[in-house]
Amino acid sequence: MKAFVMKKIGETGWVEKPVPKCSPMGALLKPIALAPCTSDVHTVWEGAVGERTDLTLGHEGVGEIIEVGPLVKDFKPGDKVIVPAITPDWNSLEAQAGFSMHSGGMLGGWKFSNIADGLFSEVFHVNDADGNLALLPEGVDPAAATMLSDMVPTGFHASELADVKYGDTVCVIGIGPVGLMAVAGAVLRGASHVFAVGTRPNCVQVAKEYGATDIISYKEGSIDSQVLKKTGGKGVDKVLIAGGNCDTFAEAVRMLKPGGAIGNVNYLGEGEYIKIPRAAWGVGMGHKKIVGGLMPGGRLRMEKLVSLLVTGRLDTSKLITHRLQGLESIEAALMLMKDKPRDLIKPIVLL
Numbered sequence: 246m247k248a249f250v251m252k253k254i255g256e257t258g259w260v261e262k263p264v265p266k267c268s269p270m271g272a273l274l275k276p277i278a279l280a281p282c283t284s285d286v287h288t289v290w291e292g293a294v295g296e297r298t299d300l301t302l303g304h305e306g307v308g309e310i311i312e313v314g315p316l317v318k319d320f321k322p323g324d325k326v327i328v329p330a331i332t333p334d335w336n337s338l339e340a341q342a343g344f345s346m347h348s349g350g351m352l353g354g355w356k357f358s359n360i361a362d363g364l365f366s367e368v369f370h371v372n373d374a375d376g377n378l379a380l381l382p383e384g385v386d387p388a389a390a391t392m393l394s395d396m397v398p399t400g401f402h403a404s405e406l407a408d409v410k411y412g413d414t415v416c417v418i419g420i421g422p423v424g425l426m427a428v429a430g431a432v433l434r435g436a437s438h439v440f441a442v443g444t445r446p447n448c449v450q451v452a453k454e455y456g457a458t459d460i461i462s463y464k465e466g467s468i469d470s471q472v473l474k475k476t477g478g479k480g481v482d483k484v485l486i487a488g489g490n491c492d493t494f495a496e497a498v499r500m501l502k503p504g505g506a507i508g509n510v511n512y513l514g515e516g517e518y519i520k521i522p523r524a525a526w527g528v529g530m531g532h533k534k535i536v537g538g539l540m541p542g543g544r545l546r547m548e549k550l551v552s553l554l555v556t557g558r559l560d561t562s563k564l565i566t567h568r569l570q571g572l573e574s575i576e577a578a579l580m581l582m583k584d585k586p587r588d589l590i591k592p593i594v595l596l
C-alpha cells in the first residue's frame with residue numbers, strides 16, 4: 246500500500262509499505278477524511294522529536310473500519326469512526342494516574358506520526374480500538390469531525406490547563422486552528438473578554454465569530470504591552486498559548502494577574518530554554534502558574550466533543566479553508582501547513 250512518510254528530518258515522500266497486521270485489541274481502517282497538522286511540520290522540518298526513518302505521517306482523521314482484532318467488543322467492520330490524535334494505552338499506570346497522554350512515558354500516548362505509523366496511507370492501524378475510537382454520529386460531516394482528532398481537544402485543553410472560569414479575562418496567543426479552538430473553548434467555559442493574538446485575516450474573522458472581543462497583532466509591538474494598555478494596566482486572569490515561540494512565555498507572564506495561570510498547548514519546535522521574567526513573576530512569589538500539556542485523547546473525549554457538534558454548540562467547519570480530494574493530495578495539504586498562505590486556516594483531504 247501507498248504511505249506518505251517522513252523519510253528523514255527535512256524530507257517527505259511516498260513509499261510502498263505492507264498492509265499492517267491487526268493487533269488483538271486494535272483495528273485496521275481506511276481513511277475517509279484526513280488533515281495535516283502544524284505538528285507534522287515541526288516533526289519533519291524542525292526535527293523537533295528527533296530523527297525518524299520512513300515514518301508514516303498524520304494523526305487527524307475519520308475512517309472506516311475494515312478489520313478488528315479478536316478482543317475488540319464495541320466496533321465492527323463498516324463502522325465510521327473518529328480517530329483521536331492521541332491513542333493512549335488505557336491500562337497503563339500513567340493513565341490510572343490521570344495522565345493517559347503520557348501512558349508508557351512522557352508523550353507516550355502520542356503514537357501516530359511520532360512512535361508509530363500515522364494515518365496518511367491507504368490502510369492504518371489503531372491501537373486499543375475500544376478505548377480510542379468513537380462512532381461518527383449520523384449526519385455529522387466527516388470533514389468537520391476530523392477537527393475533533395486534534396484541533397478541538399488541543400485548543401480546549403488550553404482552557405483546562407489554565408482552568409478558565411466564568412467571567413475570566415483571557416488572552417489567547419495564536420489563532421491558527423488550535424488557537425481558534427482555544428478561543429471557542431474559553432468562551433464555552435464562560436470567559437468574558439477574550440484578547441486574540443494573530444494576523445491572518447481569515448483567522449481574525451473566525452476568531453471574532455468564535456467570541457474574541459479584541460484582536461491584537463504581535464507584529465505591532467509586544468503582546469503584553471498591548472494587553473496591559475487595553476486592561477488599564479491590570480492584565481488578564483488567564484493566558485492560553487497556541488502560537489509563538491519560547492519567548493512568548495515572558496510576554497504571557499508579564500500580562501498575567503497575580504494568581505493567574507498560563508495554559509500552553511503550543512509545540513515548541515525550536516530553542517533550548519524558556520525564560521521567565523523574574524520581576525514580572527513576582528520575584529518568585531506571584532502565584533502565576535505555568536502549565537503545558539499534550540491533549541487528552543481516547544474514546545470518551547471524542548464522544549463528548551462530537552456531542553458538541555451534534556447539538557450545534559460548536560461549528561468546526563469554519564476552520565476548513567481548503568478542501569482537496571484523493572490520498573495523493575495529502576502532500577499538497579501538508580505543504581500548505583508548512584507554507585501557511587495568508588488565507589489558510591486548515592486544509593482537509595477527502596477520500
Ligand code: NDP
Nearest residue numbers: 283284419420421422423443444445463488489510512540
Ligand atoms: P498556526 O501556525 O496555524 O498558528 C499559529 C498562530 O500563532 C498564528 O495565529 C500566528 O499568527 C501566531 N503567531 C506566530 N508567531 C507568533 C508570535 N511571535 N507571537 C504570537 N503569535 C504568533 O498553528 P496551529 O494552530 O495549527 O498550531 C498551533 C500549535 O499547536 C503548533 O505549535 C502545533 O504544533 C501545536 N499543537 C499542539 C498539540 C498539543 O496536543 N499540545 C496538538 C496539535 C498542535 P499569524 O496569524 O500571523 O500567522
Ligand code: ZN
Nearest residue numbers: 282284330395
Ligand atoms: Zn497535531
